[in-house]
Amino acid sequence: MQVNPWALTSVGLVMVVxxxxxxxxxxxxxxxxxxxxxRRTVRSxxxxxxxxxxxxxxxxxxxxxxxxxxxxxxxxxxxxxxxAGYLALxxxxxxxxxRSGAYTLPDFMEARLGSASLxxxxxxxxxxxxxxxxLPQLQGAGLALMAIMPAPAWLGSVLVxxxxxxxxxGGGMRAITLVQAFQYWLKLFAIAMxxxxxxxxxxxxxxxxxxxxxxxxxxxxxxxxxxxxxxTDVVLHVDQPTLVRVDDQxxxxxxxxxxxxxxxxxxxxxxxxxxxxxxxxxxTNESWLRPTEDATDLLSTYxxxxxxxxxxxxxxxxxVRFYTNPDGKAARRTTVQVLLLLGLFYLFxxxxxxxxxxxxxxxxxxxxxxxxxxxxxxxMVPGVLGQILVAITAAGAFxxxxxxxxxxLVSVSGVIATDLLAGKVRDFRVATIVVAAVPAGLAVLxxxxxxxxxxxxxxxxxxxxxxxxxxxxxxxxxxTWLGAMAGMCVxxxxxxxxxxxxxxxxxxxxxxxxFIHQPxxxxxxxxxxxxxxxxxxxxxxxxxxxxxxxxxxxxxxxxGFMRDRAVARFGRAEERVRTGxxxxxx
Amino acid sequence: xxxxxxxxxxxxxxxxxxxxxxxQPEPAPEPVLPEPEPPPRxxxxxxxxxxxxxxxxxxxxxxxxxxxxxxxxxxxxxxxKVQLRSGVALALLVVVVLGxxxxxxxxxxxxxxxxxxxIPLPWLLLGVAxxxxxxxxxxxxxxxxxxxxxxxxxxxxx
Numbered sequence: 001m002q003v004n005p006w007a008l009t010s011v012g013l014v015m016v017v018x019x020x021x022x023x024x025x026x027x028x029x030x031x032x033x034x035x036x037x038x039r040r041t042v043r044s045x046x047x048x049x050x051x052x053x054x055x056x057x058x059x060x061x062x063x064x065x066x067x068x069x070x071x072x073x074x075x076x077x078x079x080x081x082x083x084a085g086y087l088a089l090x091x092x093x094x095x096x097x098x099r100s101g102a103y104t105l106p107d108f109m110e111a112r113l114g115s116a117s118l119x120x121x122x123x124x125x126x127x128x129x130x131x132x133x134x135l136p137q138l139q140g141a142g143l144a145l146m147a148i149m150p151a152p153a154w155l156g157s158v159l160v161x162x163x164x165x166x167x168x169x170g171g172g173m174r175a176i177t178l179v180q181a182f183q184y185w186l187k188l189f190a191i192a193m194x195x196x197x198x199x200x201x202x203x204x205x206x207x208x209x210x211x212x213x214x215x216x217x218x219x220x221x222x223x224x225x226x227x228x229x230x231x232t233d234v235v236l237h238v239d240q241p242t243l244v245r246v247d248d249q250x251x252x253x254x255x256x257x258x259x260x261x262x263x264x265x266x267x268x269x270x271x272x273x274x275x276x277x278x279x280x281x282x283x284t285n286e287s288w289l290r291p292t293e294d295a296t297d298l299l300s301t302y303x304x305x306x307x308x309x310x311x312x313x314x315x316x317x318x319x320v321r322f323y324t325n326p327d328g329k330a331a332r333r334t335t336v337q338v339l340l341l342l343g344l345f346y347l348f349x350x351x352x353x354x355x356x357x358x359x360x361x362x363x364x365x366x367x368x369x370x371x372x373x374x375x376x377x378x379x380m381v382p383g384v385l386g387q388i389l390v391a392i393t394a395a396g397a398f399x400x401x402x403x404x405x406x407x408x409l410v411s412v413s414g415v416i417a418t419d420l421l422a423g424k425v426r427d428f429r430v431a432t433i434v435v436a437a438v439p440a441g442l443a444v445l446x447x448x449x450x451x452x453x454x455x456x457x458x459x460x461x462x463x464x465x466x467x468x469x470x471x472x473x474x475x476x477x478x479x480t481w482l483g484a485m486a487g488m489c490v491x492x493x494x495x496x497x498x499x500x501x502x503x504x505x506x507x508x509x510x511x512x513x514x515f516i517h518q519p520x521x522x523x524x525x526x527x528x529x530x531x532x533x534x535x536x537x538x539x540x541x542x543x544x545x546x547x548x549x550x551x552x553x554x555x556x557x558x559x560g561f562m563r564d565r566a567v568a569r570f571g572r573a574e575e576r577v578r579t580g581x582x583x584x585x586x
Numbered sequence: 587x588x589x590x591x592x593x594x595x596x597x598x599x600x601x602x603x604x605x606x607x608x609x610q611p612e613p614a615p616e617p618v619l620p621e622p623e624p625p626p627r628x629x630x631x632x633x634x635x636x637x638x639x640x641x642x643x644x645x646x647x648x649x650x651x652x653x654x655x656x657x658x659x660x661x662x663x664x665x666x667k668v669q670l671r672s673g674v675a676l677a678l679l680v681v682v683v684l685g686x687x688x689x690x691x692x693x694x695x696x697x698x699x700x701x702x703x704x705i706p707l708p709w710l711l712l713g714v715a716x717x718x719x720x721x722x723x724x725x726x727x728x729x730x731x732x733x734x735x736x737x738x739x740x741x742x743x744x
Contacts, residue, residue: 073706073709073712076708076712076713077712080684080712080716083716083720084680084684084716084720086720087676087677087680087720087723087724087727088677090724090727090728091673091676091677091727092673092677095731289698289708290691290695290698290706290708291687291691291692291698291708291712295692298688298689298692301688302685302688305684305685329732332728332731332732333728335724336724336728339717339721339724340721343716343717346717347713347714347717350709475666475670548652550666551651551652551658551662554662554666554669555651556665556735556739558739559648559651561651561652
């Protein structure tokens with residue numbers, strides 16, 4: 001692989017601009033209130049851009065195109081679910097959550113249900129979900145850096161961690177708001193511009209890619225004699241007898257058999273050979289073009305929709321941005337704009353995914369489909385222009401890693417600093433270092449999975465733990481902290497069991513049925529059920545101030561019932577400065 | 587100091603039980619004037635809410651809400667109900683429309699062969715159409731919710 005100087009420059013630029021903007025905006029960050037919620041002064045338009053920027057993670061920027069390349073029409077549910085999650089959030093959570101005056105998710109739980117043990121349990125779930133979500137971001141950074149220069153996989157992860165940690169330590173939420181808003185527009189440009197150019201090239205060449213047009217029924221073909229080196233273990237299958245040279249040994253692969261290929265193997269295909277596809281991908285273009293036609297896939301699609309629709313509202317880094325709005329109405333308006341911004345963005349990765357099926361079919365063999373966005377431009381447009389396009393998409397990809405990782409870092413360190421430490425600015429910084437170090441270490445050590453699938457699991461976990469608590473907590477007076485705890489334990493426990501079973505089944509022959517891989521369809525109702533039943537059983541524990549809290553959550557903003565729990569606990573920024581100065585004078 | 591301020595704004599007489607751990611010890615039950623006129627408070631009023639001066643009637647309604655009289659409780663319960671109802675209705679609309687798509691593709695496979703301007707219909711229905719739908723529903727809900735809140739505030743103020 002040769003170094004792409006354009007891409008290196010653009011990635012470096014993104015890092016520098018990110019650092020600069022963070023530095024500039026964090027000059028005024030002094031108090032805990034700044035670090036946690038940016039003093040609740042972020043207007044809806046900027047907050048919407050920041051939320052979208054934070055939300056378009058590696059899984060969206062790279063993963064969606066990769067899944068479209070591999071699975072075709074079925075993968076289109078991912079962008080729909082990612083966006084629809086915000087509608088659910090808006091309908092049931094956004095404004096009341098902001099009016100609660102909470103500054104973290106565990107703080108909301110305590111404000112509503114008045115239980116310290118529930119607060120502690122939610123703290124650990126927030127930390128766990130945050131780290132689970134941060135992993136694929138950092139691994140994606142490693143993968144993206146490998147695609148543009150010969151670098152070890154850990155280098156990208158470490159670079160992103162360092163830049164993000166420096167920013168967050170400098171100003172917390174205050175520092176990352178403008179950065180994330182900027183990164184949304186950067187990402188939109190970085191995916192839209194190459195898509196336009198590639199579409200022009202595509203239609204200019206007569207609407208058929210080098211690996212065959214999508215209208216043809218068989219799988220894509222190799223256009224040249226191609227050598228593919230496998231970087232992670234894959235299992236391949238073919239639809240016709242195909243001549244393959246595996247490490248200088250000629251064999252014929254037959255349809256209907258799975259061929260496991262180990263890491264480091266080199267496969268050689270002659271010109272015009274059919275492209276084999278990893279087992280979970282769509283083999284022929286015909287099946288790729290159609291949505292699923294068998295019943296288990298249908299259920300699995302529904303389960304995925306369920307997880308994404310309800311999981312967004314449980315993601316701590318998404319919620320933490322809603323606390324920065326000035327009031328409940330602004331929180332709602334923010335969400336409407338997020339729906340627009342996300343919908344605009346997701347049109348493009350789908351198109352890139354479809355183009356990559358025609359131009360870079362070798363990714364189907366290596367299983368490294370997440371690299372599609374980074375590989376297509378140079379495969380379609382040779383020369384400098386192609387390299388510049390790669391540079392633009394690489395910049396967008398890094399913006400995605402940086403934005404999401406910084407949001408996660410702020411939310412998790414905010415929770416740790418206020419719940420496990422004393423909540424001073426110094427505690428926040430200490431928490432940031434710890435929270436940054438753990439996922440970076442894990443990202444280096446653990447094997448790389450499909451980006452969107454790992455993210456899918458975090459959505460399922462969020463949907464089965466925090467979603468029932470938020471929805472019931474906001475709309476149902478009879479919720480008790482015991483019920484909330486039971487629901488969270490049952491939902492979270494079931495999802496984690498499914499994760500473990502899925503990992504075991506992958507190593508012992510893949511016996512697991514679909515609901516092990518997409519458990520939300522069962523775990524979310526189970527969590528709701530347990531929460532409701534246990535709450536009804538412990539009706540004596542309904543908090544005494546439930547009416548006052550409900551009033552605060554739902555009374556319109558102009559009535560002024562809202563009170564800021566962060567100010568109540570940590571004091572207002574100006575006051576702290578003033579008292580500090582006063583003490584100094586004495 | 588800070589929770590003192592909130593009591594003056596919302597008219598709450600009791601301090602919140604979750605507050606006050608890290609706040610400076612202040613004589614808690616200090617009687618507070620409902621009108622935020624005293625000079626030292628003027629500075630802070632600007633930060634949290636820019637309220638116009640309220641009439642005595644609206645203040646009484648506010649206090650009734652705050653003190654959870656049966657009337658106040660009824661009012662806020664109605665607001666919660668109407669907000670929840672519009673939220674659930676719109677969520678159902680979206681779930682039914684989007685949820686029908688996989689079932690439609692499953693039941694009528696021929697449906698998936700239809701094309702529009704050369705692009706297979708499922709790709710348009712899944713890749714493009716949901717986003718305007720979601721945004722539209724979002725806008726709609728925003729208008730509904732803001733109207734409910736405005737009505738509620740008007741009712742309280744008069």
